[in-house]
Amino acid sequence: MLENRDLVYEHVYEAILGQKLAPGTRLSEESLADIFSVSRTIVRRSLLKLSHEQVVQLRPNKGAIVASVSVDESKQIFFARRIVEKAIIELAIENHSEQDLKALLSIVKQEKACFERGDRYAGIRLSGEFHFKIAEIAANSQLTKFHRSLVPQTSLIIAQYEKRGITHCSYDEHLALVNVIREKSTLKAVSLMMEHLDHIEEKLNLDELCLSDDLHAVFAGIKDN
Protein backbone atom coordinates (compact mmCIF):
# COMPACT_ATOMS: atom_id res chain seq x y z
CA MET A 1 0.00 0.00 0.00
CA LEU A 2 2.93 2.33 0.51
CA GLU A 3 5.73 3.18 -1.85
CA ASN A 4 9.25 3.20 -0.50
CA ARG A 5 9.34 6.97 -0.39
CA ASP A 6 6.43 9.28 -0.93
CA LEU A 7 8.01 12.09 -2.94
CA VAL A 8 4.93 14.27 -3.18
CA TYR A 9 4.38 14.14 0.57
CA GLU A 10 8.00 14.84 1.37
CA HIS A 11 8.37 17.74 -1.03
CA VAL A 12 5.15 19.48 0.00
CA TYR A 13 6.00 18.94 3.68
CA GLU A 14 9.47 20.43 3.17
CA ALA A 15 8.09 23.33 1.19
CA ILE A 16 5.63 24.22 3.93
CA LEU A 17 8.24 23.76 6.65
CA GLY A 18 10.60 26.08 4.76
CA GLN A 19 7.83 28.61 4.11
CA LYS A 20 8.06 28.21 0.37
CA LEU A 21 4.31 27.57 0.23
CA ALA A 22 2.15 30.24 1.82
CA PRO A 23 -1.01 29.45 3.77
CA GLY A 24 -4.01 29.34 1.45
CA THR A 25 -2.06 28.18 -1.60
CA ARG A 26 -4.16 25.83 -3.68
CA LEU A 27 -2.77 22.33 -4.13
CA SER A 28 -4.58 20.99 -7.15
CA GLU A 29 -4.37 17.26 -7.55
CA GLU A 30 -3.71 17.35 -11.25
CA SER A 31 -0.98 20.01 -11.01
CA LEU A 32 0.91 18.04 -8.40
CA ALA A 33 0.37 14.85 -10.40
CA ASP A 34 1.92 16.55 -13.44
CA ILE A 35 4.81 18.06 -11.50
CA PHE A 36 5.84 14.80 -9.88
CA SER A 37 4.85 12.60 -12.82
CA VAL A 38 2.54 10.38 -10.80
CA SER A 39 -1.15 9.68 -10.92
CA ARG A 40 -3.74 11.54 -8.90
CA THR A 41 -4.07 8.49 -6.67
CA ILE A 42 -0.58 9.05 -5.28
CA VAL A 43 -1.19 12.77 -4.86
CA ARG A 44 -4.41 12.10 -2.97
CA ARG A 45 -2.62 9.76 -0.60
CA SER A 46 0.00 12.42 0.09
CA LEU A 47 -2.58 15.15 0.62
CA LEU A 48 -4.49 12.89 3.00
CA LYS A 49 -1.37 12.35 5.08
CA LEU A 50 -0.58 16.06 5.09
CA SER A 51 -4.14 16.83 6.17
CA HIS A 52 -3.79 14.40 9.08
CA GLU A 53 -0.77 16.39 10.16
CA GLN A 54 -2.97 19.48 9.78
CA VAL A 55 -0.59 21.32 7.49
CA VAL A 56 -2.98 20.94 4.56
CA GLN A 57 -6.70 21.57 4.66
CA LEU A 58 -9.05 19.36 2.63
CA ARG A 59 -12.28 21.06 1.61
CA PRO A 60 -14.97 18.74 0.21
CA ASN A 61 -15.36 19.19 -3.54
CA LYS A 62 -13.07 22.21 -3.38
CA GLY A 63 -9.66 20.67 -3.22
CA ALA A 64 -6.70 21.05 -0.90
CA ILE A 65 -4.98 24.21 0.25
CA VAL A 66 -2.01 24.89 2.48
CA ALA A 67 -3.63 25.29 5.90
CA SER A 68 -4.43 28.71 7.32
CA VAL A 69 -4.15 28.84 11.08
CA SER A 70 -6.44 31.10 13.10
CA VAL A 71 -5.16 33.14 16.03
CA ASP A 72 -6.95 30.83 18.43
CA GLU A 73 -5.50 27.71 16.83
CA SER A 74 -2.06 29.32 16.87
CA LYS A 75 -2.23 29.74 20.62
CA GLN A 76 -3.32 26.13 21.01
CA ILE A 77 -0.43 24.99 18.84
CA PHE A 78 2.09 26.96 20.90
CA PHE A 79 0.56 25.60 24.09
CA ALA A 80 0.84 22.03 22.80
CA ARG A 81 4.36 22.66 21.59
CA ARG A 82 5.46 23.81 25.02
CA ILE A 83 4.13 20.59 26.52
CA VAL A 84 5.84 18.40 23.93
CA GLU A 85 9.15 20.27 23.74
CA LYS A 86 9.43 20.13 27.52
CA ALA A 87 8.91 16.36 27.55
CA ILE A 88 11.23 15.89 24.61
CA ILE A 89 14.15 17.88 25.99
CA GLU A 90 13.86 16.11 29.33
CA LEU A 91 14.15 12.77 27.54
CA ALA A 92 16.93 14.03 25.31
CA ILE A 93 19.01 15.00 28.33
CA GLU A 94 18.71 11.46 29.67
CA ASN A 95 19.37 9.68 26.38
CA HIS A 96 21.85 11.71 24.38
CA SER A 97 25.26 10.50 23.26
CA GLU A 98 28.37 12.48 22.37
CA GLN A 99 27.53 11.74 18.75
CA ASP A 100 24.12 13.40 19.17
CA LEU A 101 25.70 16.58 20.55
CA LYS A 102 27.99 16.73 17.54
CA ALA A 103 25.02 16.40 15.20
CA LEU A 104 23.20 19.21 17.03
CA LEU A 105 26.25 21.47 16.90
CA SER A 106 26.63 20.76 13.21
CA ILE A 107 23.09 21.95 12.61
CA VAL A 108 23.66 25.12 14.66
CA LYS A 109 26.86 25.80 12.71
CA GLN A 110 24.96 25.53 9.43
CA GLU A 111 22.22 27.79 10.85
CA LYS A 112 24.82 30.43 11.66
CA ALA A 113 26.23 30.20 8.15
CA CYS A 114 22.76 30.60 6.66
CA PHE A 115 22.10 33.67 8.78
CA GLU A 116 25.39 35.24 7.78
CA ARG A 117 24.80 34.78 4.09
CA GLY A 118 21.15 35.77 4.44
CA ASP A 119 19.65 32.50 3.29
CA ARG A 120 16.30 32.73 5.03
CA TYR A 121 14.68 29.59 3.62
CA ALA A 122 17.54 27.29 4.50
CA GLY A 123 17.72 28.90 7.94
CA ILE A 124 14.08 28.18 8.70
CA ARG A 125 14.55 24.68 7.39
CA LEU A 126 17.55 24.06 9.64
CA SER A 127 15.79 25.52 12.65
CA GLY A 128 13.13 22.84 12.21
CA GLU A 129 15.87 20.26 11.73
CA PHE A 130 17.39 21.25 15.08
CA HIS A 131 14.16 20.63 16.94
CA PHE A 132 13.56 17.38 15.03
CA LYS A 133 17.02 16.16 16.03
CA ILE A 134 16.26 16.73 19.72
CA ALA A 135 13.03 14.78 19.23
CA GLU A 136 15.00 11.99 17.61
CA ILE A 137 17.37 11.88 20.58
CA ALA A 138 14.37 11.72 22.93
CA ALA A 139 13.48 8.43 21.20
CA ASN A 140 9.79 8.35 21.91
CA SER A 141 8.06 7.67 18.61
CA GLN A 142 4.68 8.93 19.80
CA LEU A 143 6.02 12.27 20.95
CA THR A 144 8.13 12.53 17.80
CA LYS A 145 5.10 12.00 15.61
CA PHE A 146 3.12 14.68 17.41
CA HIS A 147 6.12 17.01 17.28
CA ARG A 148 6.42 16.38 13.55
CA SER A 149 2.93 17.79 13.10
CA LEU A 150 3.45 20.83 15.37
CA VAL A 151 6.70 22.12 13.86
CA PRO A 152 5.45 22.78 10.30
CA GLN A 153 2.29 24.27 11.77
CA THR A 154 4.54 26.70 13.62
CA SER A 155 6.09 27.57 10.26
CA LEU A 156 2.62 28.35 8.94
CA ILE A 157 1.87 30.54 11.95
CA ILE A 158 5.10 32.49 11.46
CA ALA A 159 4.30 32.90 7.76
CA GLN A 160 0.93 34.38 8.65
CA TYR A 161 1.59 36.41 11.76
CA GLU A 162 5.26 37.41 11.84
CA LYS A 163 5.76 41.08 12.63
CA ARG A 164 7.23 43.03 9.77
CA GLY A 165 10.97 43.43 9.57
CA ILE A 166 11.85 40.78 12.10
CA THR A 167 14.23 38.21 10.79
CA HIS A 168 13.63 34.87 12.33
CA CYS A 169 16.87 33.46 13.52
CA SER A 170 17.67 31.81 16.79
CA TYR A 171 20.89 29.94 16.29
CA ASP A 172 22.36 31.51 19.44
CA GLU A 173 19.48 30.14 21.52
CA HIS A 174 19.94 26.77 19.86
CA LEU A 175 23.62 26.85 20.79
CA ALA A 176 22.74 27.60 24.40
CA LEU A 177 20.35 24.64 24.37
CA VAL A 178 23.06 22.28 23.19
CA ASN A 179 25.27 23.42 26.05
CA VAL A 180 22.69 22.79 28.77
CA ILE A 181 21.89 19.39 27.23
CA ARG A 182 25.58 18.54 27.53
CA GLU A 183 25.55 19.72 31.16
CA LYS A 184 22.51 17.52 31.77
CA SER A 185 20.85 20.29 33.74
CA THR A 186 17.21 19.53 33.11
CA LEU A 187 15.69 22.55 34.83
CA LYS A 188 17.91 24.98 32.93
CA ALA A 189 17.21 23.22 29.67
CA VAL A 190 13.46 23.31 30.14
CA SER A 191 13.39 26.97 31.08
CA LEU A 192 15.69 27.80 28.16
CA MET A 193 13.41 25.91 25.78
CA MET A 194 10.35 27.70 27.16
CA GLU A 195 12.07 31.05 26.73
CA HIS A 196 13.03 30.05 23.21
CA LEU A 197 9.37 29.38 22.40
CA ASP A 198 8.40 32.62 24.15
CA HIS A 199 10.76 34.52 21.87
CA ILE A 200 9.28 32.93 18.77
CA GLU A 201 5.75 33.74 19.94
CA GLU A 202 6.71 37.30 20.90
CA LYS A 203 7.72 38.00 17.33
CA LEU A 204 4.15 37.34 16.22
CA ASN A 205 1.09 39.53 15.88
CA LEU A 206 -1.19 37.21 17.79
CA ASP A 207 -2.75 39.79 20.12
CA GLU A 208 -3.17 42.97 18.14
CA LEU A 209 -5.91 43.46 15.66
CA CYS A 210 -4.67 41.87 12.49
CA LEU A 211 -2.27 44.18 10.67
CA SER A 212 -1.06 41.46 8.37
CA ASP A 213 -0.82 42.10 4.67
CA ASP A 214 -1.52 38.46 4.01
CA LEU A 215 -5.08 38.22 2.82
CA HIS A 216 -5.14 34.51 3.39
CA ALA A 217 -4.36 35.05 7.04
CA VAL A 218 -6.91 37.81 7.42
CA PHE A 219 -9.73 35.91 5.79
CA ALA A 220 -8.78 32.42 6.97
CA GLY A 221 -11.90 30.40 7.52
CA ILE A 222 -14.21 32.78 5.70
CA LYS A 223 -13.95 31.49 2.17
CA ASP A 224 -14.41 27.90 3.27
CA ASN A 225 -17.97 28.15 4.51
Next chain:
Amino acid sequence: MLENRDLVYEHVYEAILGQKLAPGTRLSEESLADIFSVSRTIVRRSLLKLSHEQVVQLRPNKGAIVASVSVDESKQIFFARRIVEKAIIELAIENHSEQDLKALLSIVKQEKACFERGDRYAGIRLSGEFHFKIAEIAANSQLTKFHRSLVPQTSLIIAQYEKRGITHCSYDEHLALVNVIREKSTLKAVSLMMEHLDHIEEKLNLDELCLSDDLHAVFAGIKDN
Protein backbone atom coordinates in the same frame (compact mmCIF):
# COMPACT_ATOMS: atom_id res chain seq x y z
CA MET B 1 -12.38 14.81 -0.84
CA LEU B 2 -14.13 13.66 2.32
CA GLU B 3 -17.54 12.17 2.70
CA ASN B 4 -19.74 13.54 5.44
CA ARG B 5 -19.04 10.57 7.66
CA ASP B 6 -16.51 7.89 7.04
CA LEU B 7 -18.38 4.79 8.22
CA VAL B 8 -15.56 2.32 7.64
CA TYR B 9 -13.12 4.44 9.61
CA GLU B 10 -15.52 5.01 12.48
CA HIS B 11 -16.58 1.40 12.81
CA VAL B 12 -13.05 -0.02 12.70
CA TYR B 13 -11.86 2.65 15.15
CA GLU B 14 -14.71 1.82 17.55
CA ALA B 15 -14.11 -1.91 17.20
CA ILE B 16 -10.44 -1.53 18.09
CA LEU B 17 -11.19 0.87 20.94
CA GLY B 18 -13.72 -1.62 22.35
CA GLN B 19 -11.32 -4.54 21.88
CA LYS B 20 -13.60 -6.30 19.43
CA LEU B 21 -10.71 -6.55 16.97
CA ALA B 22 -7.59 -8.23 18.32
CA PRO B 23 -4.09 -7.07 17.37
CA GLY B 24 -2.90 -8.84 14.24
CA THR B 25 -6.36 -9.28 12.73
CA ARG B 26 -6.22 -8.95 8.97
CA LEU B 27 -8.24 -6.15 7.47
CA SER B 28 -8.66 -7.12 3.84
CA GLU B 29 -9.74 -4.31 1.58
CA GLU B 30 -12.27 -6.36 -0.32
CA SER B 31 -13.88 -7.84 2.81
CA LEU B 32 -14.39 -4.41 4.34
CA ALA B 33 -15.62 -3.09 1.01
CA ASP B 34 -18.23 -5.87 0.91
CA ILE B 35 -19.27 -5.45 4.53
CA PHE B 36 -19.85 -1.70 4.24
CA SER B 37 -21.02 -1.79 0.61
CA VAL B 38 -18.44 0.70 -0.61
CA SER B 39 -15.60 0.48 -3.10
CA ARG B 40 -12.06 -0.40 -2.18
CA THR B 41 -11.12 3.26 -2.69
CA ILE B 42 -13.13 4.27 0.36
CA VAL B 43 -11.73 1.41 2.42
CA ARG B 44 -8.19 2.39 1.48
CA ARG B 45 -8.81 5.95 2.61
CA SER B 46 -10.11 4.70 5.96
CA LEU B 47 -7.21 2.33 6.46
CA LEU B 48 -4.79 5.13 5.64
CA LYS B 49 -6.34 7.34 8.29
CA LEU B 50 -6.27 4.52 10.84
CA SER B 51 -2.63 3.88 10.04
CA HIS B 52 -1.82 7.54 10.67
CA GLU B 53 -3.32 7.10 14.12
CA GLN B 54 -1.13 4.00 14.44
CA VAL B 55 -3.97 1.66 15.33
CA VAL B 56 -3.66 -0.12 11.99
CA GLN B 57 -0.43 -1.29 10.42
CA LEU B 58 -0.01 -1.11 6.64
CA ARG B 59 2.42 -3.65 5.25
CA PRO B 60 3.46 -3.07 1.63
CA ASN B 61 1.86 -5.62 -0.69
CA LYS B 62 0.59 -7.54 2.33
CA GLY B 63 -2.41 -5.55 3.38
CA ALA B 64 -3.53 -4.01 6.65
CA ILE B 65 -3.72 -5.59 10.09
CA VAL B 66 -4.81 -4.31 13.46
CA ALA B 67 -1.58 -3.00 14.95
CA SER B 68 0.48 -5.10 17.32
CA VAL B 69 2.32 -3.05 19.92
CA SER B 70 5.69 -4.14 21.21
CA VAL B 71 6.62 -3.89 24.89
CA ASP B 72 8.95 -1.02 24.11
CA GLU B 73 6.31 0.87 22.15
CA SER B 74 3.81 0.22 24.93
CA LYS B 75 6.06 1.95 27.43
CA GLN B 76 6.50 4.89 25.05
CA ILE B 77 2.75 5.13 24.62
CA PHE B 78 2.14 5.16 28.37
CA PHE B 79 4.86 7.76 28.79
CA ALA B 80 3.29 9.97 26.13
CA ARG B 81 -0.16 9.43 27.62
CA ARG B 82 1.01 10.64 31.01
CA ILE B 83 2.32 13.84 29.43
CA VAL B 84 -0.89 14.47 27.51
CA GLU B 85 -3.37 13.45 30.21
CA LYS B 86 -1.57 15.75 32.66
CA ALA B 87 -1.84 18.70 30.30
CA ILE B 88 -5.42 17.86 29.43
CA ILE B 89 -6.69 17.58 32.98
CA GLU B 90 -5.00 20.84 33.94
CA LEU B 91 -6.82 22.57 31.09
CA ALA B 92 -10.08 20.80 31.89
CA ILE B 93 -9.97 22.11 35.46
CA GLU B 94 -9.68 25.67 34.16
CA ASN B 95 -12.32 25.37 31.45
CA HIS B 96 -15.04 23.04 32.66
CA SER B 97 -18.69 24.04 33.11
CA GLU B 98 -21.35 22.51 35.34
CA GLN B 99 -22.74 20.92 32.20
CA ASP B 100 -19.41 19.19 31.56
CA LEU B 101 -19.36 17.70 35.05
CA LYS B 102 -22.83 16.30 34.49
CA ALA B 103 -21.72 14.71 31.24
CA LEU B 104 -18.71 13.14 32.97
CA LEU B 105 -20.87 11.82 35.81
CA SER B 106 -23.29 10.38 33.31
CA ILE B 107 -20.48 8.41 31.69
CA VAL B 108 -19.26 7.13 35.07
CA LYS B 109 -22.80 6.07 35.95
CA GLN B 110 -23.05 4.10 32.72
CA GLU B 111 -19.63 2.57 33.40
CA LYS B 112 -20.82 1.37 36.80
CA ALA B 113 -23.93 -0.15 35.21
CA CYS B 114 -21.80 -1.96 32.64
CA PHE B 115 -19.54 -3.37 35.34
CA GLU B 116 -22.50 -4.59 37.38
CA ARG B 117 -24.06 -6.42 34.49
CA GLY B 118 -20.68 -7.69 33.31
CA ASP B 119 -20.69 -5.97 29.92
CA ARG B 120 -16.96 -5.81 29.34
CA TYR B 121 -16.97 -4.35 25.81
CA ALA B 122 -19.29 -1.46 26.62
CA GLY B 123 -17.29 -0.80 29.77
CA ILE B 124 -14.01 -0.46 27.88
CA ARG B 125 -15.77 1.69 25.33
CA LEU B 126 -17.13 4.03 28.02
CA SER B 127 -13.80 4.22 29.78
CA GLY B 128 -12.35 5.65 26.57
CA GLU B 129 -15.35 7.95 26.29
CA PHE B 130 -14.62 9.32 29.76
CA HIS B 131 -11.07 10.27 28.83
CA PHE B 132 -12.21 11.70 25.49
CA LYS B 133 -14.75 13.89 27.31
CA ILE B 134 -12.03 15.36 29.54
CA ALA B 135 -10.01 16.07 26.40
CA GLU B 136 -13.02 17.77 24.86
CA ILE B 137 -13.38 19.97 27.95
CA ALA B 138 -9.68 20.87 27.74
CA ALA B 139 -10.50 22.38 24.33
CA ASN B 140 -7.08 22.16 22.73
CA SER B 141 -7.58 20.54 19.35
CA GLN B 142 -3.92 19.58 18.99
CA LEU B 143 -3.78 17.76 22.29
CA THR B 144 -7.17 16.19 21.59
CA LYS B 145 -5.97 14.82 18.27
CA PHE B 146 -2.87 13.31 19.85
CA HIS B 147 -4.96 11.90 22.68
CA ARG B 148 -7.36 10.37 20.16
CA SER B 149 -4.47 8.32 18.77
CA LEU B 150 -3.11 7.25 22.17
CA VAL B 151 -6.35 5.95 23.70
CA PRO B 152 -7.12 3.19 21.18
CA GLN B 153 -3.44 2.23 21.24
CA THR B 154 -3.84 1.74 24.97
CA SER B 155 -6.76 -0.58 24.19
CA LEU B 156 -4.49 -2.59 21.94
CA ILE B 157 -1.84 -2.80 24.66
CA ILE B 158 -4.38 -4.04 27.18
CA ALA B 159 -5.65 -6.62 24.67
CA GLN B 160 -2.12 -7.93 24.24
CA TYR B 161 -0.62 -7.69 27.68
CA GLU B 162 -3.38 -7.77 30.29
CA LYS B 163 -2.66 -10.19 33.10
CA ARG B 164 -5.05 -13.12 33.18
CA GLY B 165 -8.15 -12.86 35.34
CA ILE B 166 -8.00 -9.14 35.91
CA THR B 167 -11.15 -7.36 34.94
CA HIS B 168 -10.46 -3.93 33.73
CA CYS B 169 -12.74 -1.52 35.45
CA SER B 170 -11.93 1.81 36.93
CA TYR B 171 -15.22 3.65 37.31
CA ASP B 172 -14.41 4.42 40.94
CA GLU B 173 -11.19 6.17 39.92
CA HIS B 174 -13.08 8.03 37.24
CA LEU B 175 -15.61 9.16 39.85
CA ALA B 176 -12.80 10.42 42.07
CA LEU B 177 -11.40 12.35 39.10
CA VAL B 178 -14.73 14.10 38.50
CA ASN B 179 -14.78 15.21 42.11
CA VAL B 180 -11.31 16.75 42.07
CA ILE B 181 -12.11 18.47 38.79
CA ARG B 182 -15.15 20.00 40.48
CA GLU B 183 -12.95 21.10 43.41
CA LYS B 184 -10.53 22.65 40.93
CA SER B 185 -7.60 21.20 42.82
CA THR B 186 -5.07 20.82 40.05
CA LEU B 187 -2.34 19.07 41.99
CA LYS B 188 -4.73 16.45 43.36
CA ALA B 189 -6.24 15.91 39.93
CA VAL B 190 -2.89 15.40 38.25
CA SER B 191 -1.64 12.95 40.87
CA LEU B 192 -4.96 11.09 40.73
CA MET B 193 -4.71 10.85 36.97
CA MET B 194 -1.12 9.62 37.17
CA GLU B 195 -2.13 6.99 39.72
CA HIS B 196 -5.00 6.00 37.46
CA LEU B 197 -2.58 5.40 34.60
CA ASP B 198 -0.21 3.61 37.01
CA HIS B 199 -3.03 1.21 37.92
CA ILE B 200 -3.78 0.48 34.28
CA GLU B 201 -0.11 -0.17 33.56
CA GLU B 202 0.29 -2.31 36.69
CA LYS B 203 -2.34 -4.70 35.37
CA LEU B 204 -0.13 -5.47 32.40
CA ASN B 205 2.63 -7.97 31.77
CA LEU B 206 5.10 -5.45 30.42
CA ASP B 207 8.13 -6.46 32.49
CA GLU B 208 8.07 -10.22 32.75
CA LEU B 209 9.16 -12.43 29.93
CA CYS B 210 6.17 -12.73 27.71
CA LEU B 211 3.66 -15.18 29.18
CA SER B 212 0.94 -14.05 26.85
CA ASP B 213 -1.14 -16.64 25.07
CA ASP B 214 -1.64 -14.23 22.19
CA LEU B 215 0.58 -15.44 19.39
CA HIS B 216 0.13 -12.21 17.54
CA ALA B 217 1.65 -10.33 20.44
CA VAL B 218 4.48 -12.81 20.86
CA PHE B 219 5.43 -12.85 17.21
CA ALA B 220 4.58 -9.26 16.38
CA GLY B 221 6.93 -8.04 13.71
CA ILE B 222 8.20 -11.48 12.72
CA LYS B 223 5.69 -12.46 10.09
CA ASP B 224 5.98 -9.08 8.42
CA ASN B 225 9.55 -9.34 7.26
Next chain:
DNA sequence: GCTAAAAATTCTGCATACAGTTTTGTAAAA
Protein backbone atom coordinates in the same frame (compact mmCIF):
# COMPACT_ATOMS: atom_id res chain seq x y z
C1' DG C 1 3.76 -40.13 3.47
C1' DC C 2 6.61 -36.19 3.14
C1' DT C 3 9.03 -32.47 0.78
C1' DA C 4 9.59 -29.19 -2.80
C1' DA C 5 8.50 -27.00 -6.94
C1' DA C 6 4.94 -25.10 -9.86
C1' DA C 7 0.44 -23.56 -10.98
C1' DA C 8 -3.55 -21.15 -9.59
C1' DT C 9 -5.76 -18.04 -6.81
C1' DT C 10 -6.18 -14.10 -4.07
C1' DC C 11 -5.09 -9.61 -2.91
C1' DT C 12 -2.76 -5.21 -3.09
C1' DG C 13 -0.90 -1.02 -5.84
C1' DC C 14 -1.85 2.03 -9.21
C1' DA C 15 -3.83 4.37 -13.19
C1' DT C 16 -7.72 5.88 -15.35
C1' DA C 17 -12.45 6.76 -16.75
C1' DC C 18 -16.70 8.76 -15.63
C1' DA C 19 -20.07 11.23 -12.87
C1' DG C 20 -21.13 15.16 -10.22
C1' DT C 21 -19.85 19.52 -8.31
C1' DT C 22 -17.64 23.90 -8.27
C1' DT C 23 -15.71 27.55 -10.61
C1' DT C 24 -15.04 30.45 -14.48
C1' DG C 25 -16.44 32.96 -18.46
C1' DT C 26 -19.88 35.12 -21.46
C1' DA C 27 -23.79 37.48 -22.83
C1' DA C 28 -28.21 39.45 -22.22
C1' DA C 29 -31.18 42.36 -19.39
C1' DA C 30 -31.84 46.01 -16.04
Next chain:
DNA sequence: TTTTACAAAACTGTATGCAGAATTTTTAGC
Protein backbone atom coordinates in the same frame (compact mmCIF):
# COMPACT_ATOMS: atom_id res chain seq x y z
C1' DT D 1 -22.19 49.99 -15.99
C1' DT D 2 -23.83 46.54 -13.08
C1' DT D 3 -26.32 42.40 -12.26
C1' DT D 4 -28.07 37.99 -13.31
C1' DA D 5 -28.59 33.82 -15.89
C1' DC D 6 -26.65 30.42 -18.48
C1' DA D 7 -23.05 27.72 -20.66
C1' DA D 8 -18.48 25.86 -20.62
C1' DA D 9 -14.40 24.42 -18.47
C1' DA D 10 -11.92 22.60 -14.65
C1' DC D 11 -11.64 19.86 -10.84
C1' DT D 12 -12.86 16.58 -7.24
C1' DG D 13 -15.09 11.95 -5.67
C1' DT D 14 -15.57 7.32 -6.63
C1' DA D 15 -15.62 2.92 -9.04
C1' DT D 16 -13.19 -0.23 -11.58
C1' DG D 17 -9.80 -2.67 -14.46
C1' DC D 18 -5.28 -4.38 -14.87
C1' DA D 19 -0.54 -5.56 -13.50
C1' DG D 20 2.23 -7.56 -10.19
C1' DA D 21 3.17 -9.46 -5.59
C1' DA D 22 1.97 -12.75 -2.01
C1' DT D 23 -0.38 -16.70 -0.62
C1' DT D 24 -2.50 -20.98 -1.15
C1' DT D 25 -3.27 -25.17 -3.49
C1' DT D 26 -1.92 -28.65 -6.44
C1' DT D 27 1.21 -31.77 -8.32
C1' DA D 28 5.44 -34.24 -9.08
C1' DG D 29 9.43 -36.45 -7.11
C1' DC D 30 11.68 -38.82 -3.43
